[in-house]
Amino acid sequence: MESLPDRTVDAVLTDPPYSSGGRRENARSIRKSMNRGVEDDDWIRGDAMSTTGFIYLLRLCGIQWRRVLKPGGHALSFIDWRMAPNLVAALETADLRQHPILVWDKAKLGMGAIFRNQHEFIVHVTAGNPSDPQRRDVPNVLRYPSVRDGDHPTEKPGALLQTLLSVVTPPGGLVLDPFAGSGSTLQAARALGHSAIGIEADERFCEVIAKRLDQGVLDFGGAA
Numbered sequence: 608m609e610s611l612p613d614r615t616v617d618a619v620l621t622d623p624p625y626s627s628g629g630r631r632e633n634a635r636s637i638r639k640s641m642n643r644g645v646e647d648d649d650w651i652r653g654d655a656m657s658t659t660g661f662i663y664l665l666r667l668c669g670i671q672w673r674r675v676l677k678p679g680g681h682a683l684s685f686i687d688w689r690m691a692p693n694l695v696a697a698l699e700t701a702d703l704r705q706h707p708i709l710v711w712d713k714a715k716l717g718m719g720a721i722f723r724n725q726h727e728f729i730v731h732v733t734a735g736n737p738s739d740p741q742r743r744d745v746p747n748v749l750r751y752p753s754v755r756d757g758d759h760p761t762e763k764p765g766a767l768l769q770t771l772l773s774v775v776t777p778p779g780g781l782v783l784d785p786f787a788g789s790g791s792t793l794q795a796a797r798a799l800g801h802s803a804i805g806i807e808a809d810e811r812f813c814e815v816i817a818k819r820l821d822q823g824v825l826d827f828g829g830a831a
């Protein structure tokens with residue numbers, strides 16, 4: 608992201624590793640993902656960061672988003688209930704302005720010791736005063752079935768991503784996803800006629816992105 612010029616991106620739509628798995632810090636960082644140089648073959652990279660590590664990484668991202676977004680540009684980031692306050696803090700302290708949080712209703716019962724989980728959140732911030740939305744008919748509770756047997760363990764539904772982009776991205780705009788996974792955001796952006804930049808640390812998923820978008824992987828150092 609550091610190589611992107613200032614004020615060039617219309618919207619950020621992303622889905623970082625939530626690092627939310629363990630109830631306690633030692634459980635969360637037990638796989639030492641912040642220190643590990645090798646790939647985590649069984650799951651996604653960065654998903655076992657400590658809370659401090661998560662806030663540090665997302666604040667660095669927020670600082671870049673504040674810089675690369677056009678004035679008033681929107682950033683939307685998926686997150687779960689446990690890490691939402693940490694994500695908001697990371698982005699607010701990067702001088703991004705917070706807006707009401709969105710709820711993704713996954714339309715099916717998940718796990719849960721007392722109440723069963725059926726939602727995730729989408730944190731919404733802008734670079735200063737928000738630019739006008741492209742449409743005003745989209746609610747902040749969005750019901751889209753979660754993806755089964757996708758190309759990525761935490762793949763997000765393309766229709767949901769398209770709906771989100773249709774509100775915050777002007778025609779022909781540039782979309783950034785710095786945690787691109789299987790490239791769902793990039794595909795959604797393309798379907799709407801936008802340009803998109805994706806960054807993905809795991810080479811396995813860079814290959815998936817390249818296949819999905821039918822183009823070569825440009826840089827195995829981590830960008831597709």
Ligand SMILES: C[S@@+](CC[C@H](N)C(=O)[O-])C[C@H]1O[C@@H](n2cnc3c(N)ncnc32)[C@H](O)[C@@H]1O
Nearest residue numbers: 622652653759762763786788789791807808809
């Ligand atoms: C939650 S997944 C995104 C899934 C995506 N939304 C999809 O639909 O396929 C997060 C992704 O971020 C990647 N990642 C983790 N740390 C990263 C980093 N520092 N830079 C770039 N990508 C990273 C992981 O490899 C993982 O694929």
